[in-house]
Amino acid sequence: MPAASLRVLFATSECAPLAKTGGLADVSAALPAALRALGVDARVLLPAYRGVAGQVTDLELAAVLRASLHFPAARLLQGTGPGGVPLFLLDCPALYDREGGPYGDASGVDFKDNAVRFGLLSEVAARLGTAASPVDWRAHVVHANDWQTGLAPAYLHFHADALARSVITIHNLAFQGIFTADTVRALGLPAESFSVNGVEYHGLLSFLKGGLYYADAITTVSPTYAREIQGEPLGFGMQGLLAGRSASLHGILNGIDTALWDPERDARLAAKFSATALAGKAANRAALCDRFALTPGAEVPVAVMVSRLTYQKGIDLVLNALDALLAMPVALAVLGTGEPAYENLLKELARRHRGRLGVAIGFDESLAHLMIAAADLFLMPSRFEPCGLDQMLAQRYGTLPVVHATGGLVDSVVDFSPESVANGTASGFAFRDETQGEFVGAVSRACEAWHNRALREQLQRNAMTKDFSWAQSARRYREVYESVLRPSP
Numbered sequence: 220m221p222a223a224s225l226r227v228l229f230a231t232s233e234c235a236p237l238a239k240t241g242g243l244a245d246v247s248a249a250l251p252a253a254l255r256a257l258g259v260d261a262r263v264l265l266p267a268y269r270g271v272a273g274q275v276t277d278l279e280l281a282a283v284l285r286a287s288l289h290f291p292a293a294r295l296l297q298g299t300g301p302g303g304v305p306l307f308l309l310d311c312p313a314l315y316d317r318e319g320g321p322y323g324d325a326s327g328v329d330f331k332d333n334a335v336r337f338g339l340l341s342e343v344a345a346r347l348g349t350a351a352s353p354v355d356w357r358a359h360v361v362h363a364n365d366w367q368t369g370l371a372p373a374y375l376h377f378h379a380d381a382l383a384r385s386v387i388t389i390h391n392l393a394f395q396g397i398f399t400a401d402t403v404r405a406l407g408l409p410a411e412s413f414s415v416n417g418v419e420y421h422g423l424l425s426f427l428k429g430g431l432y433y434a435d436a437i438t439t440v441s442p443t444y445a446r447e448i449q450g451e452p453l454g455f456g457m458q459g460l461l462a463g464r465s466a467s468l469h470g471i472l473n474g475i476d477t478a479l480w481d482p483e484r485d486a487r488l489a490a491k492f493s494a495t496a497l498a499g500k501a502a503n504r505a506a507l508c509d510r511f512a513l514t515p516g517a518e519v520p521v522a523v524m525v526s527r528l529t530y531q532k533g534i535d536l537v538l539n540a541l542d543a544l545l546a547m548p549v550a551l552a553v554l555g556t557g558e559p560a561y562e563n564l565l566k567e568l569a570r571r572h573r574g575r576l577g578v579a580i581g582f583d584e585s586l587a588h589l590m591i592a593a594a595d596l597f598l599m600p601s602r603f604e605p606c607g608l609d610q611m612l613a614q615r616y617g618t619l620p621v622v623h624a625t626g627g628l629v630d631s632v633v634d635f636s637p638e639s640v641a642n643g644t645a646s647g648f649a650f651r652d653e654t655q656g657e658f659v660g661a662v663s664r665a666c667e668a669w670h671n672r673a674l675r676e677q678l679q680r681n682a683m684t685k686d687f688s689w690a691q692s693a694r695r696y697r698e699v700y701e702s703v704l705r706p707s708p
Contacts, residue, residue, distance in 0.1 A: 226260045227251075227700060228358035228383075230344035232321055232337065232367035234263055234301060237271045240320055242473070242608055243365060243390050246440075249476055252302030253693035259700075262356070263300050264344050266315045266336070267308040272296065275306060282353035289407035290339045295353060307354075309343055322367075334398045337367040337426065338406040345374035348383025360700045363387040366396030369430035370406070373418060376433040377409055384703040387430035389439040391605050392448050392455050396426030420456070431460055435703040438469045438696070440606035441627030445470030453603055469699055472630050473606040474689030475615065480588075482616050482683075487588035492617075494683035497676060500617060503593035507552060510589070511577025515550035520595040520669045522549050522662070523618075525587050525609055528557025528565070533600030533623060536658045538564060543659045545575050547666050551598075552577040554590055592616040595675075596665050600650075600658050604628050610647070614682035619669075620647040621661050631687070635668060635678070646682040 229251045233244035247263060254261040265271070272278060281297035293311035300306030309315070314336045323329045330336065341363070346352060348361040361383050363371040372385035402424045403413045413419045418429035431437055439445045447453040449462040461468060478484075482500075483493045489506035492499030504521060508514070515521055522544070526532045534557070537544075544551060553565055553576075562580050569578040579586060591597065597613035597620045606627035610620040614632070622628040632647035639645035648668075650661040669675050 224260075225258075225360070225697070225700060225704075226356065226358050227254060227262070227360045227362055228264055228344060228347050229261055229362045229364070230264045230340065230368040230371055231364045232266065232340065234265050234306075236301065237265065237274050238268050238321055240322070242606070245476070245608065246390070246473055247364065248301040248304075249474060249689050250693060250696065251304045253474070253689035254696065255302075255304060256690070257693055257697055259697055262305040262307060262358075264307045264309065264340070264347065265300075266321070266340055267296065267310040268321055269316045269318065272308060272310070275300065275308070278308065281307065284343065284353060287407070289405060290335065290342065293339065293343070295343070297354070307347075309340055311339065314339060334402045334406065334424075337396070338370060338402075341368050341370035341426070342374050342407070344368055344371040345378055345381070348375055348381065348385070349378050350380035350382055351378075358383045359704060361385045362700075363430050363434065365390050366394055366425070366427040366430075369396055369426035369428075370408070370418070371430065372433035372435075373408060373412060373429040377412065384435045385433065386436045386438060386699060386703060387434040389427075389431075389437065389448070389605070392427075392439075392453065392457060395420070395428065395455070395457070398424045398426075400424060428457065428460065431457060431464070436467045436469065436699050437461070437464060438471050438699060440470075441472045441630045442470035443629045444605045444626040447603070447626060469695070471692050471695045471699075472627060473608065474692045475608055475611045475687045477615070477688045480612050480615050482592055485588055485592065487585045488592050489589070494617070494680045497617060497679060500592070503589060504595070507589055507593035508550070510586070511552045511579070512574065513550045513552065513577050514574040515548070518670075519548050519550055520666055521593070522551050522596040522598050522621075523590045523594040524551070524553045524555070524598040525590055526553075526555045526557075526599070528555045528561040530558075531602050532557075533602055533653065533658075534561050536600045536653070536655055537598060538568070540655050540659050540662075541568060541572075541576070544662060545572060547663060548575075549596070549662065549666060550575050552579075552590060552594070554579045554581075554583065554586060556581055591618055594618045595669055596621055596662070598662070599623070599628065600653070601625065601628065602653050607631070611687040614646050614685055615687060617679035617683045619665060619678055619682060621658075621665050622647060622649050623653055623658075624649040624651050633681075635664060640674070640677070643677075643681055645678055646685060647678075
């Protein structure tokens, strides 16, 4: 099918900047826009959470959805979303107009009716791929994302008027949308769907498993993660199903917004710079040191970590290795929020190591830009990382990442070695085993390279000239869509 006639519904629970808790929101904004640049008629479906509709200036009523035995009445609103992408907002105040975030209240507790909230989102996504589409547009492919829209392929499979094919993307397999068995009937799924060959998962309903079983193709956000999730431990109980569907499983590395993250045009920086004019990086380093009251001296590298402060992100490795890092010496600045124990320990250590360790608890987009641009090294010791974006952003700004060799980190960071230096691909430093010793060793290698100015600048140029735009990834997604639409042999 020619790209110009290919219609794709991108069903998601987040889309930046309208609603965001993590990387899914960034993908939901960037990938549909990149697909449209290739001629694909991609449109986004998103719940109308509180405050979302007010951010879209051209909304109009597209359809009224009557109440059913399983879901309340709702409306489909249509307008223009981020990047000029056509947007459907699923407007159901009873389910979405609430204080808090997309998934829970202001204290972080999940909403008790999330099964209904995201069951409706999945059901409407499927309906837009049927002959009974409530609007004058019908998708050829319904693209579900993570567990929140995971039941869309299941609803589509059982819909009498289904015409579209379905694709589901796993952004993080650890979150599976698990609910009690009686939820199957409550959501209007047929009894036959509740089996091992369906949505059933150890006697419970899994939204994600429904998508993985019924979708025509599965994608995930990096080639290495696609391999990792077919076995333990990163399969999180789904490894058998995923290994059995390996022929339909595609690992496609995410991209980044290269217009928003551009050291030559970034208004959040103290000074702009490029791969061929690196001098401005020093001014950003000075601004960063001033912001965190760091006094490293010109001959000490500055490392940063911008992250959720959780075990999965490896913050404990950094904390346990802090004395060794400071002795190298390295100065360190940390921005993030997460588990209170880590937050409190970081604040105490910052008081104890004034001038060497700076900590900002919370999230500040402008500060994140400055930190990523200013630092010499970017620490990302995640225990697992389906894709990760920060290591790509760091390289875009000539900040060399130090990463655990897992998931998308393997696929986007070329480890420093004599061979990779010689062929011009080296762009960071990786460690294989998630141990303190391995992590410290990788940072030590990075510091040694940093002290050789000619080598450091070569690595920075290598990193900054890599192509992490969405264009290549969008082409791969288009190929997946086209593959599921081809007639079976």
